Amino acid sequence: MGRAEKKLLRKQSLIEATIICVNKYGYAESTIQRIAAVAGLTGGTIYRHFDNKHDLFEATMRHLLKLVLTEEQRAVAVAQTDTDRLKGVISSKFAPALFNSEFCTVWLHFWAHAQSNPGFSRIERLSDRLLRRSLNRYAKRFMPPEDAEAFVSEISLIVDGLWIAHAQRGSELTSQMADEIAQGCLRSHLQP
Known part of the structure; x- marks a missing residue:
């Protein structure tokens, strides 16, 4: 799998983790750390794909x-x-x-x-x-x-x-x- 495909998969994984977190914790309590944990990634990884929350x-x-x-x-x-x-x-x-x-x-x-x-x-x-x-x-x-x-x-x-x-x-x-x-x-x- 190439670099671009991996990046796309990580982004999709973060989006899916966001859906899970917002559903479970609500908007305000869905922190970068929680989203990253659900996605199985580190909080810093999110900032490689998105500028902010x-x-x-x-x-x-x-x-x-x-x-x-x-x-x-x-x-x-x-x-x-x-x-x-x-x-x-x-x-x-x-x-x-x-x-x-x-x-x-x-x-x-x-x-x-x-x-x-x-x-x-x-x-x-x-x-x-x-x-x-x-x-x-x-x-x-x-x-x-x-x-x-x-x-x-x-x-x-x-x-x-x-x-x-x-x-x-x-x-x-x-x-x-x-x-x-x-x-x-x-x-x-x-x-x-």
């Missing part, structure tokens, strides 16, 4: 967003109609790989700090913009523009709310339940 956290948030987008692309790729594509965009937000306690909790920690962290804020705004664009792309094909806009706003809030609800410790909200709630919103907009 915030850079590592931003890279982790970008990684999570990439996973969300990959899941969406996968769902849209198998859909046959625009309605199915729209359903796929919605369902992808509740895919078991994403809509689990660990993923939602970590995303929520980063989302909560977006107000004070410009890097997180950019990633959060990008995430919101991409979701709205995907929803709007298909909704406007069979809804009047004002209805499509209202639907996109409504479903975006529902997705955010369900993720927040699921991030709560002890939540019994399942991926299937969340998807059914969101799909119910779509059904209500599709009825004549």
